[in-house]
Ligand SMILES: [Fe+2]
């Protein structure tokens with residue numbers, strides 16, 4: 135068995151599976167989100183695996199497959215009072231969305247009657263069955279299945295059940311990486327802006343200044359995620375990313391004092407770019423566009439800026455801030471701090 139070949143087949147399978155649904159956006163997910171999230175979580179979990187002396191290949195395979203059934207998730211079910219319905223483990227129950235097409239994953243989903251199961255459970259069953267089709271050792275398959283199952287943590291676990299579910303370090307690591315990605319650091323910010331702007335625009339309007347001034351509420355609400363991560367390495371990385379977001383906020387608030395320049399050249403301009411493409415944003419493509427086109431274009435404009443030298447300097451500072459922001463965003467998506 136050629137490992138790289140198998141990995142690439144699994145990636146294709148996951149990507150193809152995500153594209154079987156016709157709808158784009160459900161709640162806080164959109165079509166391209168799940169794939170980009172999967173790739174970032176995998177990279178992060180492999181990095182944590184190296185730091186924690188875990189099995190990096192196991193994390194690579196489990197990370198690839200962990201959200202394989204995520205697109206079955208529809209809107210979260212609510213009771214007569216509008217309260218979200220939880221199952222006995224504290225997971226939100228959601229509607230199941232039927233895919234428009236079929237493949238081996240949807241066949242397995244039907245065969246094993248996974249309808250209505252939360253996606254870590256259905257994902258674990260699919261993972262096990264898919265990996266059986268390849269030449270993996272049974273022990274590896276069981277370990278990968280357990281990692282996928284543990285990527286959502288039931289509430290109020292007893293110490294005994296915690297040990298059962300998270301006894302292996304890889305299980306803790308994927309949970310940590312999966313929790314960090316949407317919540318802390320610039321990857322969390324990317325998700326936040328796209329959710330926030332999308333819903334604001336649906337309601338009719340979105341306000342740049344209000345968005346920036348309210349960022350601390352969102353950032354501070356994430357501290358408890360950081361504190362409750364399971365591995366020490368993850369808490370360390372997540373705290374660094376959390377601090378990075380606090381700093382990002384101060385940079386953005388300062389930019390509000392020089393609105394015209396910064397909407398054109400600075401982080402405010404980046405925010406407005408994100409807001410201009412909220413339908414089905416593709417993280418990797420947007421990052422690449424910003425690095426390869428948006429930024430070089432602004433750099434050229436700075437050089438041609440015909441106003442006084444102070445404007446030119448401020449514009450250059452703004453461009454430098456954006457360059458730094460994009461470098462860090464790319465770094466995070468590779469799983470680095
Ligand atoms: Fe998930």
Ligand SMILES: [Fe+2]
Pocket residue numbers: 171175200201312
């Ligand atoms: Fe995930």
